[in-house]
Amino acid sequence: MASRINTSFTLIPNQKYRRSNRRSSYFSNTTDSDSQPLSTLGNFKALPLEIFQITLRYLSVKDISMLSMVSKTVSQYIINYISTSSGSKRLLLQDFHNLELPGRRQDSAILEHYRSLGLLFKRCTLLLPTKERLKYVHKTLTETLTAGWDELECHRVFNFLCELTHLSRKMQSAVCSKPGSARKLELRIRLFCRNVLLDHWTHQSDSAFWLTRILKPWPMVNQARLLYIIFGPISPQDVVPREWLLENNARLLILSGNNICFTFMASKAVNGRALELARLIVFLALVCEKELYCMDWAVKMMQKVCKVFSTPVERHNFLQSVANAFACIIMEMLQSIMSGDREEDDRNFLNLFHLVHAQANFHKEVLYLTMNTLPK
Numbered sequence: 001m002a003s004r005i006n007t008s009f010t011l012i013p014n015q016k017y018r019r020s021n022r023r024s025s026y027f028s029n030t031t032d033s034d035s036q037p038l039s040t041l042g043n044f045k046a047l048p049l050e051i052f053q054i055t056l057r058y059l060s061v062k063d064i065s066m067l068s069m070v071s072k073t074v075s076q077y078i079i080n081y082i083s084t085s086s087g088s089k090r091l092l093l094q095d096f097h098n099l100e101l102p103g104r105r106q107d108s109a110i111l112e113h114y115r116s117l118g119l120l121f122k123r124c125t126l127l128l129p130t131k132e133r134l135k136y137v138h139k140t141l142t143e144t145l146t147a148g149w150d151e152l153e154c155h156r157v158f159n160f161l162c163e164l165t166h167l168s169r170k171m172q173s174a175v176c177s178k179p180g181s182a183r184k185l186e187l188r189i190r191l192f193c194r195n196v197l198l199d200h201w202t203h204q205s206d207s208a209f210w211l212t213r214i215l216k217p218w219p220m221v222n223q224a225r226l227l228y229i230i231f232g233p234i235s236p237q238d239v240v241p242r243e244w245l246l247e248n249n250a251r252l253l254i255l256s257g258n259n260i261c262f263t264f265m266a267s268k269a270v271n272g273r274a275l276e277l278a279r280l281i282v283f284l285a286l287v288c289e290k291e292l293y294c295m296d297w298a299v300k301m302m303q304k305v306c307k308v309f310s311t312p313v314e315r316h317n318f319l320q321s322v323a324n325a326f327a328c329i330i331m332e333m334l335q336s337i338m339s340g341d342r343e344e345d346d347r348n349f350l351n352l353f354h355l356v357h358a359q360a361n362f363h364k365e366v367l368y369l370t371m372n373t374l375p376k
Helices: 038-046 048-057 061-067 072-083 085-091 103-124 128-144 151-165 167-175 183-198 204-215 220-231 246-256 258-270 274-290 297-304 310-338 342-373
Strands: none
Touching: 038 183, 048 085, 048 204, 061 072, 061 103, 072 085, 072 103, 072 297, 103 128, 128 246, 151 167, 151 204, 167 183, 183 204, 183 220, 204 220, 220 246, 220 258, 246 258, 246 274, 258 274, 258 297, 274 297, 274 310, 274 342, 297 310, 297 342, 310 342
16 A cells, blocks of 8 residues: 655655565465475366366365365465455455445344354464464465555544544543553554554555654644654553653654654754754654665655745754764764674664665765755
8 A cells, every 4th residue: 555645845755676576485375386295186187277166166164174174285285275356356345334224134144154263264374373374364465455455445444433432532531631540542542543543554654644644633742642652652550650761762853754744853953953853854764774774764854844944044053063963972882893792782782783874875865965065
């Protein structure tokens, strides 16, 4: 699902590339017949794959799930069948959410069908670790049931979930209460938002879309409170948790979208906290480097924040502070490596490695921006 929020520039830094494709070959949509141990197919070895899949059309979902336990090869054939258009069309009903379906009998049949489908998924992934099994089930259901949904449909889904779970009323109660006075309610909101709407997306732009839907109805002060409830640390005691690392603050700002990120940074600029803002710019660049986001997003955000300063002198001093912040934070990390425990050396060195590359890529984008504004 592509990003659905229009802004004056990039919503969230786009990922440049992916390091590797870690999908298990167990879920390949194509089967190399030469590499399959045909002896494990039993009497099915005489059948072409197409005939085998046609045969599956005459079996119930429960029967297919039983068949999937015959052997690993048969199980993989069935997984391939689920991935085909005919298999997904038959097994993953598209009208399960149609409110016009008549009577409870139909509702019961659909419920029973998906119970049997869950058993099929469980059995055909029997040999995989639980984490991989859950990934496969989630991927199959997401790609089939919600693939191609447009923004309006996603809005309707969110509104339906809010109405069904009374989410808006619970959030209203939480943000209007004293922090910590409704801990169980805050935890319910956190778990629902994270587990249902936010955490399971592959692309962070999708998470940003749903996070925007959660925050949009609320004023800024309540948005900040909700962000803390959803992403903040959980303390077992009624105490104020420790201050976040700047890298975590930067990551949260990026996930919150352009409007919240810019508003937060502009507030620091207006209130004379340019040094804090400069350090934050450095960690925004560091997160972009670590997460493979396009670095021009951080540069354009800095450029937009520069316009908040009222005089050229203030803008000049701020840019100087950003350059100094890069140097100071690199030295801090270097000193940490030289004086720290050996067990932490690898992690600290990796952070320093990313920061040096972040500085290089950040200043490269600044140079590109500068050269593009020169008269030709």
